[in-house]
Amino acid sequence: MELHNGAYVPYAEHRGRMENVLAALERVEAPRDCGIEPIRRVHGDAYLAFLQTAHERWVAAGRSGDAHGYAWPVVGRRPLKLNRIDADLGQFSFDASSPIAAGTWDSAYWGAQAALAATGAVLGGDQAAFALCRPPGHHCGADYLGGYCFLNNIAIAAEAAIAGGKRRVAILDVDYHHGNGTQDIFYDRSDVLFVSIHADPATDYPFFWGHADERGEGAGQGATLNLPLPRGTALPEYRAALDTGLQAVRDFGADMLCVSFGADTFSGDPITQFDLQTADYTPIARAIAELGLPTVITMEGGYAVDALGINVAAFLAGFG
Numbered sequence: 001m002e003l004h005n006g007a008y009v010p011y012a013e014h015r016g017r018m019e020n021v022l023a024a025l026e027r028v029e030a031p032r033d034c035g036i037e038p039i040r041r042v043h044g045d046a047y048l049a050f051l052q053t054a055h056e057r058w059v060a061a062g063r064s065g066d067a068h069g070y071a072w073p074v075v076g077r078r079p080l081k082l083n084r085i086d087a088d089l090g091q092f093s094f095d096a097s098s099p100i101a102a103g104t105w106d107s108a109y110w111g112a113q114a115a116l117a118a119t120g121a122v123l124g125g126d127q128a129a130f131a132l133c134r135p136p137g138h139h140c141g142a143d144y145l146g147g148y149c150f151l152n153n154i155a156i157a158a159e160a161a162i163a164g165g166k167r168r169v170a171i172l173d174v175d176y177h178h179g180n181g182t183q184d185i186f187y188d189r190s191d192v193l194f195v196s197i198h199a200d201p202a203t204d205y206p207f208f209w210g211h212a213d214e215r216g217e218g219a220g221q222g223a224t225l226n227l228p229l230p231r232g233t234a235l236p237e238y239r240a241a242l243d244t245g246l247q248a249v250r251d252f253g254a255d256m257l258c259v260s261f262g263a264d265t266f267s268g269d270p271i272t273q274f275d276l277q278t279a280d281y282t283p284i285a286r287a288i289a290e291l292g293l294p295t296v297i298t299m300e301g302g303y304a305v306d307a308l309g310i311n312v313a314a315f316l317a318g319f320g
């Protein structure tokens, strides 16, 4: 269960999502294990240790169900070592919608491995590869979880691409929600461009990030581009924003593209408010593919479970 709009409701990010997508894909490979090192390029050791032990510590504290935080250090977030599970849940998260279950670490770890496998395929010469990650990743930062996200798969992919010799990586986030964690991880970096097309955070989660005036800082000034759109956005307005984003990728001179793909821009999604149709995903993807860049795609959101597989397949068809 998750806390959503004031009530505990069934978790929108559930296993059925992956089953629906797997049934729609023609060729699927299980990732090999690249180990923890590529994950450590993005996430710190204290956070990784927390993720791996949080549920055990929750149970050891006499709690049942999934681990939830309830107090957050809004002001002066310091790296305190309080050795108290409730304090650590606040220290390492930014919302209450992402409980940690017994299997969370394993799922997040293998989601990251899928992103690494896709990156490896592209570095090895494939033009595009898709990582069916679950849980998603774009909301979590280097040392905090949130928004159903625990390890930032697209950031891990981008760092692996740089370690593999790429010099300028563009991340294009086309989930309905702003990829606040990804933005945060690369906010002061000049070698990674972050472009996000998403619902205006003035009306939609995650509220505090994704506004158009967030453009990066320090060396990363200008290497963040947020393109917020109003609720009800359909293909014509979406394509206009996409064209702006794609031009930014060209202007940046990227030699690698990482795409955070969420199908929660779909008109039938139960928790979002855009108006894209299944048939829209192919031309959107085709426009992205026309950049001609080696491309890693990771799965982010998408909660219209019965349509998730066909929406993912429609998007991937644009890269075929």
Ligand SMILES: [Zn+2]
Pocket: 175, 176, 177, 262, 264, 300, 301, 302
């Ligand atoms: Zn989303």
